[in-house]
Amino acid sequence: MLSDIEKVERNLSNFQGMLKSQRRTVVAPAVVKEVLRERGMMEQVQVASDRRARRLAELRELYGEAVARVPGAVDEDLLTLDELGFLLLG
Secondary structure, eight states, X not given: OOOHHHHHHHHHHHHXXXXXXXXXXXXXXHHHHHHHHHTTOHHHHHHHXXXXXXXXXXXXXHHHHHHHHSTTOOHHHHHHHHHHTOTTOO
């Protein structure tokens, strides 16, 4: 039976395999902030961002070791897998 850290490591590795063919587009933070301000969404986004940061800190503490073991994995991958319900799958 796999430990939780081993499950996370395996799931991170699988996730990295899925990302290989994906391209990440970086958008300048100033552009994003301007659009959010124009739409009156800054406060809403800040609340969600704070919640996300707290959860990411929890996941780093629990499973940061798995991220370090998987080539190409980053801390944010933990959050993505957690939100999809795949973090401890299997």
